[in-house]
Amino acid sequence: MTTKIVRELPNHIQAGDHPYLQNAWTPLRQEVDAVGLRVLEGHIPTDLDGVYLRNTQNPIFPAMDRYHPFDGDGMLHMVSFRDGQVAYRNRLIETKGLQAEMEHGGRLWAGLMEDPALSKRPGWGAHGSIKDASSTDVVVHAGKALTTYYQCGEGYRLDPQTLDQQGIPPWSPLDGISAHCKVDESNGELLFFNYSQYAPYMHYGVVDRHDRLVHYVPVPLPGPRLPHDMAFTENYAILNDFPLFWDEQLLKQGRHVVRFHRDMPSRFAIIPRRGKTEEIRWFEAAPTFVLHFLNAYEEGDEIVLDGYFQDEPMPRNFEGAPKGYERMMSYLDQYKMGTRLHRWRFNLRTGQTSEQRLDERVLEFGMINQRYAAKHYRYAYSAVQVPGLFLFNGYVKHDLVTGESWQIALPEGQFASEAPFAPRLNAQSEDDGYLVSFITNETTQRSEVVLIDALRFSDGPICRIELPHKLCSGTHSCWANGEDLRDGVLS
Template sequence: MTTQTVRVLPRLIDAGDHPYLQGAWTPLLEEVNATGLRVLEGAVPRDLDGVYLRNTQNPVLPSLGRYHPFDGDGMLHMASFRNGEVEYRNRFIATKGLNAELERGERLWAGLMEDPALSRRPGWGAHGGIKDASSTDVVVHAGQALTTYYQCGEGYRLDPQTLEQQGIAPWSPLDGISAHCKVDERSGELLFFNYSKHAPYMHYGVVDRQDRLVHYVPVPLPGPRLPHDMAFTRDFAILNDFPLFWDPDLLPLGKHVVRFHPDMPSRFAIIPRRGTPQDIRWFEAAPTFVLHFLNAYEDGDDIVLDGYFQDEPMPRNFEGAPVGYERMMSYLDQYKMGTHLHRWRFHLRTGKTTEQRLDDRVLEFGMFNQRYATRPYRYAYSAVQVPGRFLFNGYVKHDLVTGESWQLGLPEGQFASEAPFAPRINARDEDDGYLVSFITNENTQRSEVILIDCKRFAEGPVCRIELPHKLCSGTHSCWADGRDLRDGPLARQR
């Protein structure tokens, strides 16, 4: 392994008893380029071509108060595969907030569990006053990686193969971009939404394959909401209004307290992809909150949407948590929230909604073959969480046609990342490819890249590749096909 250290920032934070500043969540403060990575098991497939990108939270400076893991500064990790070789790089995302704090040598913005009034400078986001860490999500569009923050930020771009910083997407609107932009690989379009505390409370937009903002419209809501994800079909975008949102009586006092309103329905907004507010059709469904959706597609007069339904969107406080972190830990525990794979069917002709639970297991962070986006699809891949912790220790593959499923667990002390599906070169069918994941190994204090052959899912990793350091855990990831990066719909048009 040949490793070039690019930058190392000093560790200034005392983890104390904080459960998300130690173990698999220990911040990584080193940036490297690495080639000639050691293969621990198997061989790097020569039929894999592309890049795996993963966003993580790595706080550099101590918090002003109580740290939340989603406050951490964004760090993007890249593993590229081509011709049986692998290269790894990682970089902090050079946000305005991080650069300002490094210049001052102190934290300037409050976090999610802190009073925004503590912020020493005006901030960003739907929450108001906090830092845009750009640490939640990553997609690849128009040949560049786009990182985003779930409370809405400006959208930072990096070269997906070198991680060279490319600055803020010039089309970023005033109210920002939420995490979970969607890239339609067929059209090359990027679909996005944002949300705020001022009317109309949500917007929806489209950026074309030439990286131009070509559509941006309001999606009026009754008040401030907390949407986290969206979905799309060939002809429609699907947005939402869930009954979990900030207490409207406390917001004027500057208090961001989330409440669940079980007497209110979930609402789904279905809008043509270039539609106006007048074109929106609202569909009601059982009250819940959804962090993440899978695929959506049109089926005759119906729209089918798959995602993860929460039985308890406002779980009770976590017993046994360190004092002051009981509420935070409960909202990071999928077992307390009861997240299950679920299907909604919206009947366009009648305006009715039907629903179906697809699995009784606690699952979330789903992935599928993006070449089947907007189409009827067969296979989905969900992550299995460690009870009580925001960590993954396995995956489940679902056959949505037959109802079969296969579960794969990791050895004790190993924790996975969200794992996108990477198609083989010249893939013949939907599951002809690999799941790609970074693994944090607490036994060796190192990390790995693993590849799971989805045709032989239950057999476990077919390849394990050692990385030069231990990654901090985080949230989201994506796969970008190498051919598409070079000359397909993801490539920048010159």
């Protein structure tokens, strides 16, 4: 392996007893370029072509009071595969907030668990006072990687292969871009939403394949809400209004305290992809909160939506957590929230909703073959969380047609990343390809990139490749096909 250190980063963080500043969440202090990565097991497939991008929370400066892992500065990691060769690089995402704090030499903005009054400058996001760290999600649209933030931010673009910084999209609206925007590979469109503390509280937009904002409409809500994800079909976008949101009276005092309103239904907004506000149709369903959806498609008069239903959106405080972090740790524990694979059906003719539990296991952070997004699909790949920690240690493959499933578990001390599906060159079926993931090995104190052959899922990783350093954990990732990048499908 040949590794070039591009930049050494400052080390101001003292972990103490904070669970999300140590072990697999230890912040990384180098930016590097690496080629000739060492294969630890198996061989690099020659029928894999593209880039795996992973966004991680990597704080540079200590918190003002209490650190939440979603406050960490965005760091993007890239692994490219082509002709049996693999390369890696990582870069901090040069947000306005990070640049200002680097110049200042310390934190300027309060975090998710801190008093907004601590912020020394006006901030971003639905809070209105926190830093846009652009550290949550990443997609590839119009030939560029686009990173986004948990509670809405401006979005930042980087070259998906070199990770060169390319700034904020010129179309980024005043209320920003939500954490999860969606790219339709069939036509190159990007669909997004945002939300705020003032009416109409939500907007929905479409950016075409040429990176032009071509549609932007209000989605009026009864008050400030906390939507996190969306879905789309061939003809519709699906937004939501869940009964988990800030306490309205405390919000008037500047306090952001989340409450779950069990007596209120979940509501789903279905709007034509270029539809007007008056064309929105609302559907009610069982009260819950959903962090992430898998896919949606049209089937006769119905729209089918799959995602992860939370049985306990406001779980009890985590016993044994460090003092002051009991609530945070409970909201990061999928076992406490009871996140389970779920299906909603919205009948456009009758206006009725039906629901179905697809699996009783605690699962989340699902992925599909993106060539089947908005289409009737068969296979889904979910991550298995470590009880009590925001870390993954396995995956489940579902056959949604037969109801079969297969599960693999990592060895003790190894933790996975969200694993997107990478189609094999000249793929012959929906599951003809690989899951790509970073693995952090706490025993060796190293990280790897691993490949799982989806056709031989139960075999586990068929290729393990050493990375030049140990990565800090994070949230989301994506795969971009090399052919699509070169042929302009994604650009």
